[in-house]
Amino acid sequence: xxxxxILQGAALGLYAAAGAALAVADxxxxxxxxxxxxxxxxxxxxxxxxxxxxxxxxxxxERSFAAWGAAVLGRTLGGAAAGFAALLAAxxxxxxxxxxxxxxxxxxxxxKLAALVGAVLGHFGGWPALGAGFALGCGIAxxxxxxxxxxxxxxxxxxxxxxxxxxxxxxxxxxLLGGRG
Numbered sequence: 606x607x608x609x610x611i612l613q614g615a616a617l618g619l620y621a622a623a624g625a626a627l628a629v630a631d632x633x634x635x636x637x638x639x640x641x642x643x644x645x646x647x648x649x650x651x652x653x654x655x656x657x658x659x660x661x662x663x664x665x666x667e668r669s670f671a672a673w674g675a676a677v678l679g680r681t682l683g684g685a686a687a688g689f690a691a692l693l694a695a696x697x698x699x700x701x702x703x704x705x706x707x708x709x710x711x712x713x714x715x716x717k718l719a720a721l722v723g724a725v726l727g728h729f730g731g732w733p734a735l736g737a738g739f740a741l742g743c744g745i746a747x748x749x750x751x752x753x754x755x756x757x758x759x760x761x762x763x764x765x766x767x768x769x770x771x772x773x774x775x776x777x778x779x780x781l782l783g784g785r786g
Contacts, residue, residue, distance in 0.1 A: 612656035613729075616649050620725050623649075624770045627718060631766035637714025646685075646721045653681050653728045677728060684727015684735050688719035691739065715765045722773045730780025737779070742772030 623645035627637050657678045696711040719739075726735040746768035753763070 608659040609656045612652050612659055616652035616656065616725070616728075619645060619649055619652065620721070623721075624766075624773075627714075628764070628767040628770050631714070631764035635762065635764055637712070637718055637766050639714070639717070642714065642717055642721065646717065646724070649721060650681070650685065650724055653724065654678060656728075657681070680731050681724050681728040684732075685720045685724035687727070687735060688721075688723020688739065689716060692716040692719040710762055711765065715769070718766055718769060722769055726773055726776055726780070729777055734776045734780040738773040738776035739769070740772070741775050742769035745772055 623641055626641050627645075630641070631637050657674045660674060660677070692711060693716050696713075696716055699711070722738060722742075723735055726738045730737075742765075746763060746765055749763045749768060
């Protein structure tokens, strides 16, 4: 395994561990704790940036920084920004309370988690994985919410973190099995 593979594997391992803890916290308390999320986001971004640097410095012609590194780093940071912006807009426009962290269906933790999910999906699968992961997460959330809606509980809330994370892992599996990244 190369240095790039080790760094990417470490990032995925941290993403899995933090994601599991965040999903459990969201199911139990309907909160995504910053004390887990923010360090995980920073560490995953650093590991993925280090993987890009290691790949760029590997001396392989197809992995020159200009051709490969800048593109992957752009996808990683762009994915984080896109995920954050998409859920921020959803929280502000349709979140119910009109404020981040309020009582609406999309909270501030969901918005910050979207940055973490976006960084990982962007790095490993680019824009197709990013779109697929978020669409799958929303679809999973809709299915989870359906019984409550059918019972007439329009205001029933569900934890979004497990849905978004499961959708991201499905998209990530397809991206990795398809050889993207």
